[in-house]
Amino acid sequence: MNALVHIANQFHPGTALAITPLGKGLINDTFLVTAAASKFVLQRINTKVFADPDLITANLIIINQHIKQKNAARLQIPEILTSAAGQPFYRDDNGDYWRAQHFIDHTSSLNTLGTLADAEQTGFALGHFHRLLSDLNPALLHDTLPGFHITPGYLARYHEIAGQSQRRDRYCAEIIDCFGRIAATLETAKQQGLLPMRVIHGDPKLNNFLFDRHSKTIVSLIDLDTVKPGLVHYDIGDCLRSCCRHPATNAFDLEVCAAILEHYLAEAKTFFSESEYDYLYPAIQLIPFELGLRFYTDYLEGNRYFKVTEPEQNLQRASRQFRLCESITAQETAIKALIDSFR
Numbered sequence: 582m583n584a585l586v587h588i589a590n591q592f593h594p595g596t597a598l599a600i601t602p603l604g605k606g607l608i609n610d611t612f613l614v615t616a617a618a619s620k621f622v623l624q625r626i627n628t629k630v631f632a633d634p635d636l637i638t639a640n641l642i643i644i645n646q647h648i649k650q651k652n653a654a655r656l657q658i659p660e661i662l663t664s665a666a667g668q669p670f671y672r673d674d675n676g677d678y679w680r681a682q683h684f685i686d687h688t689s690s691l692n693t694l695g696t697l698a699d700a701e702q703t704g705f706a707l708g709h710f711h712r713l714l715s716d717l718n719p720a721l722l723h724d725t726l727p728g729f730h731i732t733p734g735y736l737a738r739y740h741e742i743a744g745q746s747q748r749r750d751r752y753c754a755e756i757i758d759c760f761g762r763i764a765a766t767l768e769t770a771k772q773q774g775l776l777p778m779r780v781i782h783g784d785p786k787l788n789n790f791l792f793d794r795h796s797k798t799i800v801s802l803i804d805l806d807t808v809k810p811g812l813v814h815y816d817i818g819d820c821l822r823s824c825c826r827h828p829a830t831n832a833f834d835l836e837v838c839a840a841i842l843e844h845y846l847a848e849a850k851t852f853f854s855e856s857e858y859d860y861l862y863p864a865i866q867l868i869p870f871e872l873g874l875r876f877y878t879d880y881l882e883g884n885r886y887f888k889v890t891e892p893e894q895n896l897q898r899a900s901r902q903f904r905l906c907e908s909i910t911a912q913e914t915a916i917k918a919l920i921d922s923f924r
């Protein structure tokens with residue numbers, strides 16, 4: 582605790598009253614610091630995952646400036662705090678990289694959707710985020726996590742590890758054998774010039790949207806470490822897989838999907854191309870498969886990437902994503918019809 586107070590003091594000297602863990606992140610460590618007159622968010626960036634956190638900070642500064650100059654922006658992103666040494670980060674004696682951000686007060690993040698109105702808000706907010714950044718040249722941003730969302734890369738890694746690991750789960754192995762054929766769908770379309778590189782969030786799962794407690798509207802999108810050039814399809818697939826999975830059955834909820842997509846596309850239609858519509862279904866199917874593959878490979882490797890509280894947790898997480906992918910596949914015709922109704 583003393584070490585944390587010392588670190589918090591680098592951003593807000595002398596006044597930390599309480600420091601409590603925040604969120605359920607699987608990569609970084611996040612804390613809420615309560616000071617006498619304000620609150621702020623303190624995060625230790627996992628440098629085993631993000632090898633060069635300075636790149637994250639540089640991207641955040643660029644997108645913050647870009648969004649700020651828009652008159653009609655309906656989303657804010659948290660401001661980065663400067664340390665006593667005048668830097669947007671602090672390196673502690675262990676070499677750990679810490680950063681601090683303004684706390685956006687009177688907001689909540691949801692782990693499961695409450696109402697369809699929440700789903701509509703989520704679709705709108707992701708579409709608005711993409712729209713606000715649609716005129717920012719993605720080449721200006723750094724690649725903070727090379728290989729992120731490149732499914733063929735995860736599949737190749739899985740095959741490498743599966744050959745060496747003592748562990749094996751029959752269901753997961755069969756799903757990967759069956760769905761491995763879809764792994765390259767988005768990357769091939771990208772290489773063929775069918776899908777353009779844009780500025781993406783990278784991790785727009787439900788609990789990274791902040792809802793205003795009173796109006797129930799989304800006021801901010803947070804957890805911006807993976808903002809970088811990429812396909813908006815990674816984001817759409819990731820948002821839908823996190824919002825549409827029924828927690829008990831792992832079934833894909835078409836009604837929630839409809840609410841999100843309708844409101845996403847109402848924003849995104851200003852920049853969306855025909856082939857971007859064509860690849861919506863493949864993305865919705867691919868991203869849960871990809872996440873299942875990432876969780877399962879990490880389980881085989883001994884849980885080195887995603888935090889776990891017990892050794893089989895990444896296996897359970899993988900199974901849930903694979904069940905979701907199966908449910909999406911079973912509803913392919915209905916999902917495609919829904920997408921066509923929005924063109």
Ligand code: ADP
Nearest residue numbers: 603604606609611622659683684685690788804
């Ligand atoms: P993690 O990588 O741990 O998911 P996040 O940046 O998503 O890190 O933060 C975890 C949680 O902390 C969020 O889900 C949200 O509830 C809260 N939070 C993070 N940053 C802010 C902020 N700037 N303002 C208000 N709440 C925040």
Ligand code: GN1
Nearest residue numbers: 605606607608609630784804807872
């Ligand atoms: C990781 O740490 P968190 O929960 O924000 C992961 C995402 C996964 C998510 C699954 C950089 O994000 O890709 O979708 O876990 N982030 C990274 O819960 O790998």
Ligand code: MG
Nearest residue numbers: 606788789804
């Ligand atoms: Mg988060």
